[in-house]
Amino acid sequence: MSEQLESGAPTFLDKFPDEAAVVRAALWSSFIALALGAVFGLIQALHRTDVLRLIDSTDYYTVLTAHGVLMVVSFTIFFLVGLFTWATVRSFDRGVESIRYTWTWYGLMVAGTLMAVVAILGGFVPQTDISADVLFTFYAPMQAHPLFYGGLAIFVIGTWLAGADYIWTWRAWAAENPDERIPLQGFMVLTTMLMWYVATIGIAIAVVAFLLPWSLGLFDQINPLLTRTLFWFWGHPVVYFWLMPAYLLWYTVLPTIAGGRLFSDPLGRVVFVLFLLLSTPVGIHHQYVDPGIAEGFKTIAMTNTMFLLLPSLLTAFTVVASVEHGARQRGGTGLLGWLRALPWRNPAFTGMMLAGLMFAAGGFSGMINAGMNINYLVHNTIWVPGHFHLTVGTAVALTLMAATYWLWPQLTNRRLYSRPIGLAQVVIWFVGMGLMSNAMHVQGLFGIPRRTAEPQYEGFDFVASFGSVSELNLQLAIGGTLLFISTMLFVTNIALSAGTPKLSGIGQPLSEPLSTVDDSPEILDNLKLWFGIALVLVVLAYALPLASIIDRGGLLGPGVDPVPMIVEPVAATIEPTLGRLAAAVGSVVP
Amino acid sequence: MRRTTQGGILVGCGVLFVIVWEIRSALGLLAGVDTNPQLYMLLTLAVVGLTAVALAIGLIGLRPEPPADEDAQ
Ligand code: HEM
Ligand SMILES: [Cu+2]
Numbered sequence: 001m002s003e004q005l006e007s008g009a010p011t012f013l014d015k016f017p018d019e020a021a022v023v024r025a026a027l028w029s030s031f032i033a034l035a036l037g038a039v040f041g042l043i044q045a046l047h048r049t050d051v052l053r054l055i056d057s058t059d060y061y062t063v064l065t066a067h068g069v070l071m072v073v074s075f076t077i078f079f080l081v082g083l084f085t086w087a088t089v090r091s092f093d094r095g096v097e098s099i100r101y102t103w104t105w106y107g108l109m110v111a112g113t114l115m116a117v118v119a120i121l122g123g124f125v126p127q128t129d130i131s132a133d134v135l136f137t138f139y140a141p142m143q144a145h146p147l148f149y150g151g152l153a154i155f156v157i158g159t160w161l162a163g164a165d166y167i168w169t170w171r172a173w174a175a176e177n178p179d180e181r182i183p184l185q186g187f188m189v190l191t192t193m194l195m196w197y198v199a200t201i202g203i204a205i206a207v208v209a210f211l212l213p214w215s216l217g218l219f220d221q222i223n224p225l226l227t228r229t230l231f232w233f234w235g236h237p238v239v240y241f242w243l244m245p246a247y248l249l250w251y252t253v254l255p256t257i258a259g260g261r262l263f264s265d266p267l268g269r270v271v272f273v274l275f276l277l278l279s280t281p282v283g284i285h286h287q288y289v290d291p292g293i294a295e296g297f298k299t300i301a302m303t304n305t306m307f308l309l310l311p312s313l314l315t316a317f318t319v320v321a322s323v324e325h326g327a328r329q330r331g332g333t334g335l336l337g338w339l340r341a342l343p344w345r346n347p348a349f350t351g352m353m354l355a356g357l358m359f360a361a362g363g364f365s366g367m368i369n370a371g372m373n374i375n376y377l378v379h380n381t382i383w384v385p386g387h388f389h390l391t392v393g394t395a396v397a398l399t400l401m402a403a404t405y406w407l408w409p410q411l412t413n414r415r416l417y418s419r420p421i422g423l424a425q426v427v428i429w430f431v432g433m434g435l436m437s438n439a440m441h442v443q444g445l446f447g448i449p450r451r452t453a454e455p456q457y458e459g460f461d462f463v464a465s466f467g468s469v470s471e472l473n474l475q476l477a478i479g480g481t482l483l484f485i486s487t488m489l490f491v492t493n494i495a496l497s498a499g500t501p502k503l504s505g506i507g508q509p510l511s512e513p514l515s516t517v518d519d520s521p522e523i524l525d526n527l528k529l530w531f532g533i534a535l536v537l538v539v540l541a542y543a544l545p546l547a548s549i550i551d552r553g554g555l556l557g558p559g560v561d562p563v564p565m566i567v568e569p570v571a572a573t574i575e576p577t578l579g580r581l582a583a584a585v586g587s588v589v590p
Numbered sequence: 591m592r593r594t595t596q597g598g599i600l601v602g603c604g605v606l607f608v609i610v611w612e613i614r615s616a617l618g619l620l621a622g623v624d625t626n627p628q629l630y631m632l633l634t635l636a637v638v639g640l641t642a643v644a645l646a647i648g649l650i651g652l653r654p655e656p657p658a659d660e661d662a663q
Contacts, residue, residue, distance in 0.1 A: 344597055354601075427604040430604050430605070434611070465622070466617070466624040471627050
């Protein structure tokens with residue numbers, strides 16, 4: 001098997017050994033979080049379905065917080081910084097400016113994670129007063145130990161410094177190559193990090209100005225709606241922060257693995273610019289049922305959300321076109337016959353394709369979440385975890401795992417321990433998620449809530465319009481177990497790869513796009529312009545809602561009253577008209 | 591006729607299983623048809639199993655031949 005790998009080209013490790021060490025460290029941090037997160041995931045999947053109860057129901061929120069935070073903060077973001085370091089160094093073809101600086105931000109992220117995880121796990125130890133059972137959506141009124149918020153803050157600062165590292169590399173490169181266009185991977189990294197800077201404004205204010213001082217006892221009241229809104233200011237764009245590493249891999253690595261070339265560099269750039277612009281001014285779509293935010297603002301958020309579908313649809317087109325090109329290069333023919341010519345036995349390829357397939361399904365359930373009226377049907381039911389286990393839990397997680405099968409040899413000069421196990425792993429994930437997510441969606445439609453150890457508290461019976469609740473529970477539990485097995489297979493496969501012999505010349509150069517950067521309008525590379533517009537859009541989307549929340553509830557609570565259904569000025573103009581209309585009708589109808 | 595590779599069978603049958611099984615939910619939710627869960631699961635496994643066997647012995651399969659570098663990275 002090793003001989004196929006040998007292309008004679010140097011690997012990333014050969015060219016940049018110092019950077020490769022950081023990337024490996026970041027990826028390992030990510031995998032440890034994934035493995036721990038999977039343990040908690042399994043515990044809660046078995047617990048809430050009453051299949052096997054290893055914990056007390058009162059500890060459920062501790063488990064759920066650990067699962068959420070480890071998965072969507074630690075696993076995804078550690079992978080992201082590792083991948084982005086690789087992509088930056090690779091695409092600008094130069095080492096980082098200061099490897100000590102690079103290790104510093106990585107160290108900060110580790111320290112922050114450890115603080116937050118200690119605070120969460122403290123919830124299992126009744127003897128301490130440390131706990132953080134606040135779920136990964138840590139807004140008020142639930143309160144965590146200051147260690148948790150402090151850890152989050154340090155972690156986020158680490159990511160900011162990581163972004164600065166990429167920008168630093170880019171500037172140094174640009175100084176030496178003033179007339180060159182930003183390479184595609186570098187462009188994707190930079191736009192994503194700019195989006196992150198915009199998004200984290202919300203969380204930084206929420207944590208540093210409100211939640212941390214509140215948990216330190218500096219003040220005893222807080223405006224819950226304000227911290228919720230600031231949370232979701234960050235909470236939507238963070239989903240694109242999870243997704244962008246997967247997109248980067250689909251755009252720049254998948255075509256090469258498929259044996260072809262990226263269909264279009266300009267389309268890729270357009271997509272990342274659109275995400276920079278549109279990711280943040282939509283967060284209120286998570287607050288459709290929050291009283292205290294006028295319906296008009298929610299409608300604006302919904303409209304912006306629907307626009308956000310565009311870059312994802314563009315991605316679906318570009319990725320499929322690139323893969324088809326690869327298949328035809330490999331001799332595939334026919335309308336759909338080319339599908340056969342793809343390297344399905346390669347776990348990196350198959351994993352990413354299965355992830356993309358599930359993402360399509362997740363996109364559809366996401367549209368339902370995004371619709372303001374139909375959202376009421378599924379809000380806070382387990383439908384919602386059903387949705388995001390398809391998106392972040394598969395489109396992202398499975399892509400990152402699959403890509404690791406390709407990337408790891410580039411970082412270690414060793415081949416993967418077992419490709420067949422890798423292939424089985426991605427298929428088991430797909431089947432497991434098919435079962436778990438399907439059961440979650442259906443249960444959600446029957447009204448079964450999320451985030452509870454006892455969905456059928458006190459014997460409450462949900463009415464199943466077909467099948468039965470216990471059958472769905474079983475399906476959920478089996479799916480969760482398969483996912484757990486799959487995760488363990490992945491982590492062991494990577495760990496065992498350390499025992500395979502060192503190879504040389506196994507570098508895998510990435511192919512050039514069919515439509516190259518020369519077809520991209522120069523303006524796309526004007527990052528200052530896009531960053532500026534993104535900030536303006538955020539101000540437009542959030543200034544009025546935040547002002548009205550603070551106006552009603554004050555900076556520090558005591559909370560807000562429900563508001564009328566329509567934005568006030570609109571109501572004010574409509575009401576007299578309606579009054580006259582009613583009077584007119586009244587005078588006609590006896 | 592070329593046999594489908596074991597990898598191909600595994601991937602194909604994984605996807606087939608999810609599709610066939612989820613049709614049960616679609617039937618239940620959209621058409622209001624409540625199929626028997628045990629029977630449906632057995633049927634699903636049978637369809638997937640038979641497809642796998644048929645692919646493995648070349649009864650159904652893929653033509654024309656895929657390129658030889660099937661497992662190149
Ligand atoms: C290893 C397999 C996994 C299993 C068995 C699993 C299981 C579950 C279950 C049953 C819930 C719902 C609990 C409830 O609402 O009562 C849940 C929630 C969640 N899962 Fe997973 N999951 C897995 C993997 C993942 C992955 C890979 C991610 C993301 C990368 C993820 C992210 C989340 C998040 C964010 C929540 C919501 C937590 C909350 O409500 O605060 N999970 N998971
Ligand atoms: Cu969102």
